[in-house]
Amino acid sequence: MIELFNVNKSYSKGAVKAVDNLTLEIKKGEIFGFLGPNGAGKTTTIKMITGILNADSGWIKINGYDIKTDPINARMQFGYAPDNPDIYTKLRGIEYLNFMADVYQVPRETRKDRIVNMLKRFDLYEAAGDIIQSYSHGMRQKIVVIGALLHNPEVWILDEPLTGLDPKSAFILKEMMREHVKQGKTVFFSTHVLEVAEKLCDRLAIINKGKIMFCGDMDEIKRYTEQNQSLEKVFLEMTQI
Numbered sequence: 115m116i117e118l119f120n121v122n123k124s125y126s127k128g129a130v131k132a133v134d135n136l137t138l139e140i141k142k143g144e145i146f147g148f149l150g151p152n153g154a155g156k157t158t159t160i161k162m163i164t165g166i167l168n169a170d171s172g173w174i175k176i177n178g179y180d181i182k183t184d185p186i187n188a189r190m191q192f193g194y195a196p197d198n199p200d201i202y203t204k205l206r207g208i209e210y211l212n213f214m215a216d217v218y219q220v221p222r223e224t225r226k227d228r229i230v231n232m233l234k235r236f237d238l239y240e241a242a243g244d245i246i247q248s249y250s251h252g253m254r255q256k257i258v259v260i261g262a263l264l265h266n267p268e269v270w271i272l273d274e275p276l277t278g279l280d281p282k283s284a285f286i287l288k289e290m291m292r293e294h295v296k297q298g299k300t301v302f303f304s305t306h307v308l309e310v311a312e313k314l315c316d317r318l319a320i321i322n323k324g325k326i327m328f329c330g331d332m333d334e335i336k337r338y339t340e341q342n343q344s345l346e347k348v349f350l351e352m353t354q355i
């Protein structure tokens with residue numbers, strides 16, 4: 115579960131208001147999509163949830179742990195895959211995964227099986243001994259996702275996880291998301307791809323200029339509009355592209 119209450123964030127000494135009084139609750143057992151055009155405030159919000167950035171005001175809790183006042187407990191609740199997978203490129207894939215397993219204290223007895231299973235699931239097993247720098251964008255994205263999920267976190271926070279994945283990898287990740295929430299756990303992810311959000315999410319929020327324009331499920335989207343409009347039309351209306 116993720117809770118945000120009256121969260122604000124500005125950049126450039128207040129000149130750019132990136133997140134504007136945002137209140138949101140992402141429940142256990144749901145895949146929650148975070149939608150918005152470029153520059154809407156999605157990544158800034160995700161960076162505040164994960165404690166990379168501090169909110170100017172408001173509070174954020176993950177499974178009840180405040181990211182500001184109880185950061186270690188809060189961080190142990192989630193796995194986070196950033197939108198830019200170009201990290202630790204000098205390491206071999208397997209070195210990166212072992213490093214992540216060390217950081218999150220994954221026990222030796224379970225880590226090997228877990229690493230091998232996830233590498234095989236994402237078709238990366240053969241490449242695990244290669245330097246990450248030699249990987250394609252999609253391969254880097256997959257290794258970052260595996261690293262984020264190795265400690266079997268209850269809450270998954272994924273920034274644009276499907277961008278750049280081939281159809282098979284995207285299918286596998288979506289399948290994993292569904293399996294995860296079936297166990298009563300939480301998935302929060304941002305996307306530009308409306309079709310994915312429409313098919314995958316239990317609920318979604320549309321953000322524009324730092325403000326939540328809509329939050330609800332697909333039925334609520336349809337009720338919200340007079341006719342049975344598509345998510346695309348609703349999105350375009352709300353974000354006025």
Ligand SMILES: Nc1ncnc2c1ncn2[C@@H]1O[C@H](COP(=O)(O)OP(=O)(O)OP(=O)(O)O)[C@@H](O)[C@H]1O
Nearest residue numbers: 125126130132150151152153154155156157158159
């Ligand atoms: N470090 C920064 N300094 C100044 N302004 C910033 C900084 N980072 C983001 N911004 C601004 O804050 C706003 C929100 O940006 P953010 O990256 O959160 O949007 P986003 O929804 O993730 O966009 P995208 O879909 O393009 O990744 C934008 O106006 C952006 O230009």
